[in-house]
Amino acid sequence: MSKSMGNVIAPQEVMDRYGAEILRLWVAAEDYRDDVRLSPDILKQLADSYRRFRNTARFMLGNLYDFDPESHWLEPGRREELDRLALSWLAQLLARVKRAYEDYEFHQAFHRLHQFCAVELSAIYLDILKDRLYVSKADSRERRSAQSTLYDLLQGLTLAMAPILSFTADEVWQHIPGAGRPESVHLGCFPSPPPGFPDEALLAKYDFLLKVRGEINRSLEEARKEKRLATAQEAAVILGTMDGQLYDKLKTQAAELKTLAQVAALEVRLQPLTAQESQEIPGLFVAVQPAAGEKCVRCWFRYPGVGEDPDHPQVCARCRQVLEV
Secondary structure, three states: OOOOOOOOOOHHHHHHHHOHHHHHHHHHHOOOOOOOOOOHHHHHHHHHHHHHHHHHHHHHHHOOOOOOHHHHOOOHHHOOHHHHHHHHHHHHHHHHHHHHHHOOOHHHHHHHHHHHHHHHHHHHHHHHHHHHHHHOOOOOHHHHHHHHHHHHHHHHHHHHHOOOOHHHHHHHHHHOOOOOOOOOHHHOOOOOOOOOOOOHHHHHHHHHHHHHHHHHHHHHHHHHHOOOOOOHHHEEEEEEOOOHHHHHHHHHOHHHHHHHHOOOEEEEEOOOOOOOEOOOOOOOEEEEEEOOOEEOOOOOOEEOOOOOOOOOOOOOHHHHHHHHO
16 A cells, blocks of 8 residues: 555545444554555455454353352352363463553554454353353353353453454443443453463463364364264264373373363273374374264253153253253
């Protein structure tokens, strides 16, 4: 874009088409130390990024519809391990974004906030959390743990993005449940990390587990392409290795891996499998096959016990407990 060449895009043009937030986001996303570029393609990419922010906030708000912070909020020490992992990610985010703002590197703040919404939240945490939010008993500790974490994440994320998405942040702020907050997000202070976070030991543990999850997801995707499976909820995963240390590590964390992968069953074997060896984790083999049993119509997982209860013939034991309460 050059004024002398006459190919300038007027700010009003951008606002008329995309709104003032996209224009503000463009200014924040550009590194002012280099040539600043503007084009229809750049604006379209920023509009897509903006939708990621908005959709992430909308998902979290939608799942806080029955959450009262005064009576339902749980201390971090009482929450599920995955929720504490999300708080550790939030603590890391806040530290990096605050440093970027202080150094006037607004583009770094934008890229880190976008990555947090797209990767840590949407692709990992929120994707896994859906089962607990939708399937668990409404007032169970597991669901309240999830909602407490969504509440903390949403407050922290909204305050952190307020300098570069001022209208959107204030709109989200007005819909966060509970009282006792400043009237506007712009009257609040930049958030501090939750006490005790980040938990470095927990981050190290899940760094490994998420690598295994990535290998499982690759095998699941291959099975879907070959039409051996339709969804992860119908899959039984077998992790095989001849490495004793790796076997012990996988075996003791099999429950966490099953949750992370959102599969019907997961087994760890001290033996090689007729599957391709992982490039990310040497010595690990991943095989997937259809899980035993029938599909539960409520949670969509395939379990052997579906159909055994005449009162609830189409649901699994976990869903049956929720329905009977």
